[in-house]
Amino acid sequence: ISQRFIVGEAACPAVCGDGLKLPSEGCDDGNDRDGDGCSSRCEVEARALCNFSSAPAFSCVPTPKGTSSCFFPQFQYVRLLETNSFPGGANDIYFSFRANTLLASQVHVKISGLTGTGTKDNSTFPIKLYNEGFRVQSATWKQASGVLDLMIDTGTPLDGEMFLSFTLTNPTTSQAAVDARIECIDCVRCADCSLPSFSLQDSVNGSILGVQVPTTDCERRDNTAWFGPNCSVPCYGVVQVPLNGPSWCECPSGSFGVSCETQVPADPALSVAPQLVQPSTVSVAVKGQDGDGVDLPPGAFASSIVVSVTVFKTDPPISSEQSDLTPVGKVMELKPDGVIFEEPVTISTAITDQAIAQARADGKVLEMRFLDRASGRWVSTGGQVAYINGAPFLLTKSLHFSLWAAMSGNPPPTTATNASETAGPETTSPPPPPPTTTTTPSGDSSVKVIIIACLAAGIPSILVILLSIWYFRASSRSKSKLYMAESRQEGADMVESPSPPPVPSSSFSDFSSIVAGIPEAAPDFVFARVQPPSPSSLPAQSHAPTSVAPDFVFA
Numbered sequence: 265i266s267q268r269f270i271v272g273e274a275a276c277p278a279v280c281g282d283g284l285k286l287p288s289e290g291c292d293d294g295n296d297r298d299g300d301g302c303s304s305r306c307e308v309e310a311r312a313l314c315n316f317s318s319a320p321a322f323s324c325v326p327t328p329k330g331t332s333s334c335f336f337p338q339f340q341y342v343r344l345l346e347t348n349s350f351p352g353g354a355n356d357i358y359f360s361f362r363a364n365t366l367l368a369s370q371v372h373v374k375i376s377g378l379t380g381t382g383t384k385d386n387s388t389f390p391i392k393l394y395n396e397g398f399r400v401q402s403a404t405w406k407q408a409s410g411v412l413d414l415m416i417d418t419g420t421p422l423d424g425e426m427f428l429s430f431t432l433t434n435p436t437t438s439q440a441a442v443d444a445r446i447e448c449i450d451c452v453r454c455a456d457c458s459l460p461s462f463s464l465q466d467s468v469n470g471s472i473l474g475v476q477v478p479t480t481d482c483e484r485r486d487n488t489a490w491f492g493p494n495c496s497v498p499c500y501g502v503v504q505v506p507l508n509g510p511s512w513c514e515c516p517s518g519s520f521g522v523s524c525e526t527q528v529p530a531d532p533a534l535s536v537a538p539q540l541v542q543p544s545t546v547s548v549a550v551k552g553q554d555g556d557g558v559d560l561p562p563g564a565f566a567s568s569i570v571v572s573v574t575v576f577k578t579d580p581p582i583s584s585e586q587s588d589l590t591p592v593g594k595v596m597e598l599k600p601d602g603v604i605f606e607e608p609v610t611i612s613t614a615i616t617d618q619a620i621a622q623a624r625a626d627g628k629v630l631e632m633r634f635l636d637r638a639s640g641r642w643v644s645t646g647g648q649v650a651y652i653n654g655a656p657f658l659l660t661k662s663l664h665f666s667l668w669a670a671m672s673g674n675p676p677p678t679t680a681t682n683a684s685e686t687a688g689p690e691t692t693s694p695p696p697p698p699p700t701t702t703t704t705p706s707g708d709s710s711v712k713v714i715i716i717a718c719l720a721a722g723i724p725s726i727l728v729i730l731l732s733i734w735y736f737r738a739s740s741r742s743k744s745k746l747y748m749a750e751s752r753q754e755g756a757d758m759v760e761s762p763s764p765p766p767v768p769s770s771s772f773s774d775f776s777s778i779v780a781g782i783p784e785a786a787p788d789f790v791f792a793r794v795q796p797p798s799p800s801s802l803p804a805q806s807h808a809p810t811s812v813a814p815d816f817v818f819a
Contacts, residue, residue: 280306285316285332291458293334301334313337313365314458337365337452339466341567344375344444346472347600350516351502352382352436356538357472358570358600360427363464365452367422370401372415372449377442379410380473382433394427394540394570403430410442422451427540427568434475441474443467471602478505489513500524504640512583512640517597520578534575534594542568551612555657556596558665559610566606572599580635580669586642589673592619592630593658598665608661612650613670615658620649623672632660635667642671 278286283294291302291314298304301312314334342361389405401415445467452462480503482495489499491511499513501524515524534552550571551557557573574597593613623630633642645660658670
């Protein structure tokens with residue numbers, strides 16, 4: 265016979281953190297931690313979404329995960345990545361996000377803050393989806409407020425990443441990159457939760473729609489910018505004014521030449537249309553028919569990106585300051601050029617054996633170079649010739665995308681290993697020469713010390729100076745050891761000091777006038793010859809360490 269079990273009348277003890285939610289508890293997620301949606305007192309925390317079991321509990325035995333679980337629904341990441349910062353240019357913007365929970369199959373997303381564009385209002389705004397089976401239900405764009413409102417049908421609850429792209433026209437005047445706000449409205453839904461629906465919010469600051477139009481000294485004429493000597497060169501792109509160096513004309517994609525006067529279509533067979541690349545544990549190659557493109561190693565990016573390779577069969581524009589450079593291949597544009605990789609990627613372009621032989625004959629090196637838009641110069645990232653399937657390629661490493669070309673040039677003093685910066689070779693200063701040591705004879709040094717000390721003691725010590733000079737001269741002739749001892753006799757240990765021999769007056773002619781008339785005074789110390797002890801008086805031999813008597817002792 266079955267008996268109905270009423271939770272409200274259950275005798276289970278209310279123990280917070282045992283994973284068994286009782287009517288007296290707001291939640292019980294099986295732990296006693298705060299900050300995970302269900303507090304240590306089993307109360308639902310702010311912004312938390314708690315899932316409860318609708319069926320009654322038929323057992324008082326705690327379950328590992330509990331009959332209720334609480335968490336904070338949020339975005340794991342939100343990214344906006346642009347492909348073009350050219351004023352007035354068409355800017356393909358890639359938008360992606362992922363949440364930490366399942367999302368509703370009807371995803372309502374609003375992106376606001378995209379101000380300053382030249383894109384007019386559109387109630388059927390074009391959106392490109394990269395997820396199979398997804399469908400755009402509605403897309404509305406408002407230019408004044410910069411709001412893009414999307415409704416996307418994912419078919420089934422979204423468990424993973426949403427990735428899409430759209431195109432905006434960049435501002436034509438200088439503008440700082442915008443701060444965009446992203447909302448996923450009521451996209452988290454639960455039939456048995458503390459809230460029936462939940463919205464996610466996040467922001468992406470300063471990543472897109474930033475445009476710089478430098479101020480030049482040349483006025484616009486005929487709706488065209490000018491630069492160069494006497495403002496005589498037209499620019500059909502944007503005149504860039506580096507801090508150091510001449511002005512130059514930056515061209516939009518597909519335009520080449522000093523004035524961007526030449527339009528070159530991309531080669532569709534050698535190019536790669538934008539394709540979604542997801543993080544992988546193996547290297548991912550995005551290359552065209554000739555092998556021009558990039559290899560993305562594991563760890564280079566943490567979330568999906570859209571990579572494109574556009575190849576132009578033309579020579580890149582090279583300024584007169586880099587006249588030693590000679591193009592040896594095609595121009596390759598890799599996008600998105602705003603991405604910074606976490607690991608270096610390998611960029612490769614096909615070259616010819618003739619180009620290799622010619623560079624060797626000219627004494628030049630083959631390098632990959634990217635266009636630095638800040639200076640208009642082609643910056644080297646080095647290069648390595650490799651044969652892949654029998655065909656020669658020039659390879660290099662980089663942490664970002666840009667406009668690339670293979671060139672031969674004079675061997676540079678430095679070769680960059682990171683495309684984002686170049687660094688000169690490390691130089692090591694030679695070690696300093698060893699200090700010069702001047703050796704002074706010990707006798708002369710001692711004399712100088714004694715003279716200085718005696719002069720400090722006063723005139724009565726002049727006699728000691730004379731005796732010191734005589735002593736060291738006599739010592740150098742006899743080369744015998746001298747010892748200094750007290751003039752007082754102290755028992756048998758003391759040796760009587762002999763009187764010094766008379767000093768020739770010629771030896772001290774300089775001092776005769778000083779010494780004359782000075783009464784004789786007993787010196788503070790005198791020098792005495794010490795006789796070595798006889799062997800019989802020496803103590804018995806011992807292995808203990810003994811001190812060595814110095815050549816001179818002070819008494």
